[in-house]
Amino acid sequence: MSKLLTVKGLKAEIEEKEILRGVDLEVGDGEVHVIMGPNGAGKSTLGSVIIGDPRFEITGGSIFFDGDDITGEDTDKIAKKGIFLTFQNPIEVPGITLGNFIKTSLEMITGERMKPSEFKKRLKETLEVLQMDPEYAERDLNVGFSGGEKKKAEILQLLMLRPKLAILDETDSGLDVDAVHIVSKGVEAYKKQVGGALIIITHSTRILEALKVDKTHILVDGKIVDDGDASLIDKINNEGFEAYIKE
Amino acid sequence: MKEKTQVNDIDRSFYDFRNEDADAFKVDAGLTKDIVLEISKEKNDPDWMRELRLKCLDIYNSMEVPDWGPSLDALDIDNIFTYVRPNMRGMQNDWENVPKDIKDTFDRLGIPQAERKSLAGVGAQYDSEIVYHSIRDEAASKGVIYTDIESALKTEYADMIKERFMKVLPPTEHKFAALHGAVWSGGSFVYVPKGVKVDFPLQSYFRLNAKGAGQFEHTMIIVEEGASVHFIEGCSAPKYNVANLHVGAVELWVGKNATLRYSTIESWSKNMYNLNSKRAVVEEGGKIEWVSGSFGSHISYLYPMSVLNGKGARAEFTSVTFAGEGQNLDTGTKIVHNAEDTFSYVNTRSISKSGGINTFRSSVVIGPDAHGSKSSTSCESLMVDSISRSDTIPAMDVRCADADVGHEAKIGRISDETIFYLMSRGLSETEARALIVRGFADNVSKELPLEYAVEMNNLITIEMKGSIG
Structure with a gap:
């Protein structure tokens, strides 16, 4: 059975600057995925391009959602698909x-x-x-x-x-502890009430504590350079991204 | 998906329908002494009015066409029919007595429906003549007069009209004020006696049907001490490929501690030259509130003026102007503070789209006696795309040291990021833009009675759909 979201070889640029350089990502129904990476790696761009931000040009690859090709589709139509x-x-x-x-x-x-x-x-x-x-x-x-x-x-x-799929872009950044707590309760409620899938783009892990994470992806310089389970989050927390950054 | 709101259910044909030319009488095109005399005769003017018309004609001929605003070169008075009488005699107070095509016109515009629902009185003008007028018994029994000026001239109010006609707005003011004085016809006369508060609005609707015609209605409203009334005017016309002309004049008197709200929804067709003048004089403690939505016309010159003559008099001016393709709308307001502790507040929005041009002029004059007066102006402009234009020209003339005068202007464009944000929540691009523009125009729509706010939102939606489609 095909996945809820399948991103294949996705390349995207803005003002002739390539930001995504071949991203592959698969998210199944109800799964929780975390995308981590250093600043400027293209994490937010990935979220924006999936939902059809017209400021980016898709120069390669494809995005399928719920069985439909949504590559280059209008944002409102993508939103209507879920x-x-x-x-x-x-x-x-x-x-x-x-x-x-x-x-x-x-x-x-x-x-x-x-x-x-x-x-x-x-x-x-x-x-x-x-x-x-x-x-x-x-x-x-x-x-x-x-x-x-x-x-x-x-x-x-x-x-x-x-x-069906929520992409949270740095939802926890700039929030105090109480606000993070409330926001994660909201995300929990989404999992419980809707049962939808999540892609959580984040620097930190505070928002993840109450969630069962299925997969973690490390995005560096426009490419996914590592995949793992929830334990990868701890590894990053301890070691940072240095291991992935090529000189 | 199917659009659901009432807002989207109509299209431009709502205003853009025309009736066959069934006029009973019209003068030759152009402006001559004979034509002015013919109009005067047709209208059974009293002698003083005939003399005034001729004097105005002389003033018109002696003045220059304004050259400081949008070009009026394509407006040739020799091609304008200044008086067109619809095919009926005399104003009616029962819609059943109005000829079918004219009645149908006002039906389509929703006038009789609004009259039954929420108005204390209605006037309807078709081309050069008022065809229908009514006033609810409750208002009439309190002595409120609401009729056309021609009828009022045959009553005990004749002297009052003679004393005031074109005094607040003299024909020497500008060339088109003089033109108005020479060929005026139709309009409304409202008199609200001392202490009477009219609970529901009065509404006059002006419909210009005849190709190449001019409409020159004159509106006089006198609100006596402690009284209050809300007057609404609406106007529209079908589109033709020749110039039509609207040169109305509005003269308002707001007495001591009286309140007048004057609301306008203007949706003239885009071949219209709208060179309208409006002016209010406000006495001690009185208040004039202008609320105006301007959507139509090819070219507009429109600057309602408030003269605050009494201590503590107030003026509020709230407007939205929408200029689309082929429209050059030069609008604004002037406020003159002549007495102490007077107050004015100007809050305007202009929207330009598809190459439309908006120019907003504000002029605030604080006279030497206006101690402790306050004036605050806030004007915001929104350009929906990069080919449209918006200018703001504020003027302040302050001759009193202890007055407080403020002006704030903002000009902006709709950002791609905002559109993207709204589209990510399921709105189409057109809906997203319309939502932003409606929100931007909220200052006026929230001041209007519900059905007019709905109409204004309709207009915005129509205009926004125009070129994005």
Whole structure:
């Protein structure tokens, strides 16, 4: 049976600078994958290219999701197929509340109208999971949110939209201990409620403590240079990436 | 997926339909003394009005076409029909008595529906004449007058009109104010007596159907001490391949501690020259609130002005202007602070797309007696693509040391990153752009009654779809 996500020989560049130089990655249903690597290795680019960021040009390879070739597909179509990417720096959009945006988004993705009462109920429950004040849903999308609030708002959308695959891009960076704890609870809830797969792009391991990691990949200079199980995380924590960096 | 919101269910044909030319009467194209006299006769003007028209014609002929804004070279008054009477005699107060094609027009624009639901009174102008006017009994019984100026001139308000007509906005103000004075027809007269608060808005809708015609309606609103009213005007026209012209004039008086909210949703077709003038005089403690959404016209010159004459008088000006392909919209506002502790707040957004040009001019004058006055202007511009243009030209003339005047301007473009972010949540590119623009225009839509906010969002969605498709 084919995997949920299959990335083969993926090459991508931005402004004629090659960032991904042949990435291979397979993620099965419900699996948890961690991607680690030094700064500038192309980790965030990989997440962006999978969901079709038009700023990057795919120069080689392919991406298959749920049996379909999504290489070069429009971002909204990829999102509708069930991939969700959390942003490192979520964008502020005045004039639409977080709650209304989630509702619009949900209706776009499912193609169905949702009863306002049903939506409200789900939103309220999800806000509670993340210990977010319901007042956040009434505020304009990310406008004036602190770094931690923005990250929580991303996880809120993840839980509401229920994708088959979630790519978390440095979701834990810049958060204090309490916020990391809440965010990892949110990610746990996603695993439990939705049972979706995860690709976690991270520098640190704080967010991973409560999760069972299936596979770890080391990305260096636009290529996956090592794969392993959860124990690879500890190895990196102790030794860093030095062993992988060629002179 | 199928689009679900009411916002997306209409297309441009909502405004862009036309009726056969069934006018009963129109003057020859152009502007001559004979034509002005013919209009005057057709309208049974009192003598003073006929004299005023002729004086205005002389002023018009003596003044230059403005050369400081968008070019008016392609506007040739010799090709404009300044008066077109629809095929009916006399204003009606029952839609059943309005000819079918005209009634159908206003039906399609949703006027009678809004009238039943949420308005205290309605006026409807078709080409040069008001064809329908109504006012709810509750308002009428409190002495509120809402009718066309021609009818009001035959009542006890005739002297009031004579005393004030084109006094706030004199014909010498500019060439097109003079043109208006010479050929004006239709419009509304509103009188709200002392202490009367009108609970529901009054709405006048102006529809220009005739090809190559001009519309020159005159609106006078007098709100007496302690009274309040919300007046809404809407305007639209079908598109033709020749120039149409709109030169309305709006004169407003806001009495002591009175409030007037004046809302406009303008969606003229893109062959229209919209050279409109609006002005309000506000007495002690009174307040004028302008709320304006401008989407239409080929070229606009529009700068509503507030003159704050009494202590503590206030003006608020909130607007959104949307310039798409082939549109050059020169808009703004002027506020004159003539008394102490007066206050003004200007909050505008302009959106340019597909090569559209927006120029925003603000002018704040603080007179020598305006001690302790405050004025704050915030204007933001959004360019949806790289071929559009937006300029902001603020002017301040402060002649009083203890006044507080602020101005803030921001110009921005929609970033690719924002579009990508919204698309990653399942929105199409068009939806993403429309969402950003609607959010940007939120300052006005939240000030409008719900159905007008919906209409404005419709307009934004139509305009955003135009070239992205």
